[in-house]
Amino acid sequence: MYCRECGQKLSLRFCENEGLIPYCGKCESYMFPQFSIAVSMVVTNRAQDKILLAKHVDEDDFILFAGYIKKSESVEKAIPREIKEELGLDVVKAKYMSSKYYAKKDVLMLNFIVVVEDRPIKLQEDEVSEARWCTPEEAIDLIRKGTTAEFFLTNAVKELKRKI
Numbered sequence: 590m591y592c593r594e595c596g597q598k599l600s601l602r603f604c605e606n607e608g609l610i611p612y613c614g615k616c617e618s619y620m621f622p623q624f625s626i627a628v629s630m631v632v633t634n635r636a637q638d639k640i641l642l643a644k645h646v647d648e649d650d651f652i653l654f655a656g657y658i659k660k661s662e663s664v665e666k667a668i669p670r671e672i673k674e675e676l677g678l679d680v681v682k683a684k685y686m687s688s689k690y691y692a693k694k695d696v697l698m699l700n701f702i703v704v705v706e707d708r709p710i711k712l713q714e715d716e717v718s719e720a721r722w723c724t725p726e727e728a729i730d731l732i733r734k735g736t737t738a739e740f741f742l743t744n745a746v747k748e749l750k751r752k753i
């Protein structure tokens with residue numbers, strides 16, 4: 590491991606309440622590990638009785654809409670930006686649900702239920718080949734099994750029964 594500021598080789602040093610953390614002797618500072626943050630979105634209509642699933646180009650299964658948070662961007666800004674880019678829709682409201690670290694892509698996923706306006710979708714087709722409105726039962730049936738998306742969707746469906 591090398592320092593991302595000066596390139597010096599890092600050593601491990603004990604940091605109170607944190608344990609052993611990579612340390613740069615030249616910068617005299619701890620280098621906490623960095624990782625990406627993304628939003629995962631269970632998109633629903635105003636009545637909250639339909640869920641929009643995405644099918645990516647070259648894939649068979651359905652997944653949730655998701656996108657990376659840009660550097661210096663807030664999550665509150667990222668959600669409407671992603672929904673506008675991918676679906677051409679405005680967000681009515683969003684509710685934070687839970688998070689899960691996805692090791693394969695070194696990303697912390699923050700899951701939200703996102704209520705969108707009731708208008709036709711303008712799909713951005715270079716990423717998503719199909720977007721399908723489903724009942725909650727259909728969505729659980731169609732989502733790729735054993736995935737983080739399935740975990741988020743299952744929680745969201747329970748929450749949507751009470752409305753957000």
Ligand SMILES: [Zn+2]
Pocket residue numbers: 592593594595596597613614615616617
């Ligand atoms: Zn350094």
